[in-house]
Amino acid sequence: xxxxxxxxxxxxxxxxxxxxxxxxxxxxxxxxxxxxxxxxxxxxxxxxxxxxxxxxxxxxxxxxxxxxxxxxxxxxxxxxxxxxxxxxxxxxxxxxxxxxxxxxxxxxxxxxxxxxxxxxxxxxxxxxxxxxxxxxxxxxxxxxxxxxxxxxxxxxxxxxxxxxxxxxxxxxxxxxxxxxxxxxxxxxxxxxxxxxxxxxxxxxxxxxxxxxxxxxxxxxxxxx
Ligand SMILES: CCCCCCCCCCCC(=O)SCCNC(=O)CCNC(=O)[C@H](O)C(C)(C)COP(=O)(O)OP(=O)(O)OC[C@H]1O[C@@H](n2cnc3c(N)ncnc32)[C@H](O)[C@@H]1OP(=O)(O)O
Numbered sequence: 001x002x003x004x005x006x007x008x009x010x011x012x013x014x015x016x017x018x019x020x021x022x023x024x025x026x027x028x029x030x031x032x033x034x035x036x037x038x039x040x041x042x043x044x045x046x047x048x049x050x051x052x053x054x055x056x057x058x059x060x061x062x063x064x065x066x067x068x069x070x071x072x073x074x075x076x077x078x079x080x081x082x083x084x085x086x087x088x089x090x091x092x093x094x095x096x097x098x099x100x101x102x103x104x105x106x107x108x109x110x111x112x113x114x115x116x117x118x119x120x121x122x123x124x125x126x127x128x129x130x131x132x133x134x135x136x137x138x139x140x141x142x143x144x145x146x147x148x149x150x151x152x153x154x155x156x157x158x159x160x161x162x163x164x165x166x167x168x169x170x171x172x173x174x175x176x177x178x179x180x181x182x183x184x185x186x187x188x189x190x191x192x193x194x195x196x197x198x199x200x201x202x203x204x205x206x207x208x209x210x211x212x213x214x215x216x217x218x219x220x221x222x223x224x
Pocket of ligand 1: 068069070071125126129130133139140141142143168169170171194196197198199202
């Protein structure tokens with residue numbers, strides 16, 4: 001079974017890579033209209049193939065690991081997600097820190113040539129929540145503050161560092177910083193968040209429709 005899941009994860013990742021290439025080509029192409037029309041038909045055929053067996057919208061993917069918290073279709077880091085940049089994230093739980101590495105492409109453009117501010121917010125939110133989660137203080141984002149200091153260009157390798165700050169009961173704070181890999185001294189954007197772990201009875205209520213225990217995403221590790 002474990003081997004089946006590993007093989008499926010590989011296949012999901014390969015499809016994700018192919019679809020991200022497709023999305024990149026789709027948002028950059030200047031081919032003639034007949035070619036656009038042909039591409040739309042071909043895309044429809046792929047959709048039909050995949051729709052033969054779909055999860056319900058609340059169902060967790062068979063490739064996911066809700067106990068650890070990894071999600072194969074995360075819009076931030078999911079190997080299977082066509083909309084994920086995707087960001088690669090490394091956890092340093094003992095330091096309450098995580099580091100994300102990402103290069104944002106055309107599909108996430110805001111002002112011409114620049115990364116959309118909302119996309120920067122999702123990337124910051126992820127490393128903020130994840131730095132707390134990695135250190136055992138998982139929770140939902142209650143507040144998120146983003147400060148945009150410099151324009152962030154498409155196609156530039158970026159590094160995001162999230163750090164757990166204080167922990168007080170179910171509430172934790174975290175801070176994050178975004179820089180270009182080749183200019184780590186210049187802050188491009190900063191994030192601050194308050195993360196609140198759900199009470200376990202509330203978590204059961206909120207996530208009932210998934211039919212699974214999802215503590216990895218919502219509660220402190222000490223809550224089980
Ligand atoms: C390996 C893979 C990793 C995976 C890593 C995962 C990364 C995923 C990142 C995704 C993060 C998200 O997008 S999360 C999704 C977006 N966020 C949400 O959907 C949250 C929606 N909001 C809510 O459900 C609620 O408002 C909560 C849970 C935030 C709080 O409700 P509650 O649980 O009833 O809280 P309550 O009892 O009132 O308060 C508990 C304590 O928190 C404080 N508190 C509550 N709200 C706030 C607030 N906005 N600012 C300050 N403090 C607050 C209260 O004062 C109290 O402190 P005291 O009196 O005890 O001192």
